[in-house]
Amino acid sequence: MPIKGKPNSLDIAHLAGVSQATVSRALRGHPAVNRATRERVLAVARQLNYTVDKNASNLRTQQSGTLALLLFEDPTVDDSNINPFFHSMLGSITRVCAQRGYDLLISFQQLSRDWHADYEDCHKADGLILLGYGDYREYRSRLEALVAQGTHFVRWGAVLEDQPGISIGGDNHAGGAAAARHLLALGRRRIGFLGHASQGAPEFLERYQGYAAALREAGLVADPLLQADAISTEQAGREAAELVLERGARVDALVCASDLIAIGALRALQARGLRVPDDVALTGYDDIPMAQFTTPALTSVQQDTKRAGELLVDTLLKMVQGEAMAPIKLAPQLVVRQSCGVSQAPARSPATVTTLPAHGRRPSRGARH
Amino acid sequence: MPIKGKPNSLDIAHLAGVSQATVSRALRGHPAVNRATRERVLAVARQLNYTVDKNASNLRTQQSGTLALLLFEDPTVDDSNINPFFHSMLGSITRVCAQRGYDLLISFQQLSRDWHADYEDCHKADGLILLGYGDYREYRSRLEALVAQGTHFVRWGAVLEDQPGISIGGDNHAGGAAAARHLLALGRRRIGFLGHASQGAPEFLERYQGYAAALREAGLVADPLLQADAISTEQAGREAAELVLERGARVDALVCASDLIAIGALRALQARGLRVPDDVALTGYDDIPMAQFTTPALTSVQQDTKRAGELLVDTLLKMVQGEAMAPIKLAPQLVVRQSCGVSQAPARSPATVTTLPAHGRRPSRGARH
């Protein structure tokens, strides 16, 4: 065997005594190839450690067998600390891609970069998965550009009306409502909300609206004095909690738009000598791994990241194949721990999990509408 | 503009009134191109939203501008739970790749899969970054195969003598010793070790050896009754702690080979009614985010994942360019929290950090040997 670089299909052809076209067919399992021929070719290929050059085959077929995951982060967030919620999404997406035989390209983009043309246009990926918490108003126009170019993409985030492209997200309204109802059922009445309740953060806004709706159901009104904006970081949570406390209004519970916010709030409360849950009860959102280690352990709204990853990948793959797909909302689950005080449910396991019906959308497998 | 698919360089050439070769040169910033010509080409390209087809250019140049990150996990680990330590490595590697202008392909491989030919051979990546905790004996032969094929790769893990390829890793001996010395300084004498102390897990073995060396320095001997094997999961940690306790030998401290093991041990101890740190002190390893949220917060040995990511990527990139590189050991830091009891150091901040000198290797920037 010559000690040249990687062998190509012509090398295999010579050694197997067939044409290069036949090598290609044999390797791809083309049905017309004679069985004996195919086996000869495969044997030679294996012996030479031959693999098909992806650049060449992709160029020829005009597809890449690769998906790109683009993660946008709030620029204010510390570079090295990706939101833990995304880790679990990433793990799930990676595995599903592998199962489907696709490679995954990943990139942590800044909103400022000119990403829209990056991957699919240059044929490095067949489609894009967008993940992130940037200001929705800022990047909505980017989504429109992607749609206009015919780029295939799915996005994790709030599922809104009249949205460019396909979004898959949790039912944030149901999740926010569940957290608030849980607190109401435990007798809390002065319930605040920590997190951006604005158009720029539609997921948080929906959680806020769910929270407010639950209060209304109970004949209460969401008190603006008990709400403070926060992005999804511990520090922002701490500052938001301090802001609410400084306003002096009575508060006996805080629904937080994320676990990181809740952890920050927990620290702020404890620093003030307030007891959680005795003085102020707390709920988080996402159920990141840390939630079970805080003291008290955090009651949180869990999103099914495993299923989310599957839906994102499979939806995108179908879109790449030309199918028209629809947005999907996933039902969240309330995970009850100790940060809200005694639950009425008998605490048999360390955490009690309640599945919530999705709000307005069917959460079932492959749900479309 | 015709509504055909993506424009190619010939389309640009026609519209700019130049040859296709000139378009290619202009786009790549070739110095010989006339300034006015280049600007005309760039203007047309921008207008048509043209991007170079990577498959074509990679095929032509025989390189990909892409690195592949292969993560191996212990097959016994739950699929959805990647070791949190790897998350932070992953974040760091991703960012460095982006900074260096490289794309990153990621894959969570099972050891069983035939990965060695996967990425570089088929020209999807110029080099491989290997990350993982599989059994070292099992995959050492794979590393040898990679070396034999001339594949460019770097690996995160124990830096051993006579190792195939280039490894970059923490100074585990120094880390294990630091944890044990800290406990010794606090008056503990019956110090155990939780984690695989075998050739199959060289990082854990080195930590164990550091621990044993520190005991020897203090005139003590590592008691086999106080050691139990564990892979890096909470459950394994719990079981290992239970095993040690069941043996009935007196124990007043446990050095754990990872934070997950320590968290499991913490739960096992507390379930038995033992107080941490009063009855048994505990140290972890890796300083994952959860370590600061346990009660008591976990004293741990921190690895500089940011720097590790930089070194992995930059070393690999140099290897791709033909440079010969050497292994690197990174100095770890002891992060003191509450799980070992009162520290002699005045606890000014919530955590006291001590940088340790690397053991036997220079930890300095770009260190080689």
Place this chain on the structure above:
DNA sequence: CTGAAAGCGCTTACAG
């Protein structure tokens, strides 16, 4: 400074 031409390694109609 620019163009014509070769060629990277495949896949896939088109013949036979």
Place this chain on the structure above:
DNA sequence: CTGAAAGCGCTTACAG
């Protein structure tokens, strides 16, 4: 069932 040939979209000597 198999081969000869075209062509995917680039980059880069080679001329001029």
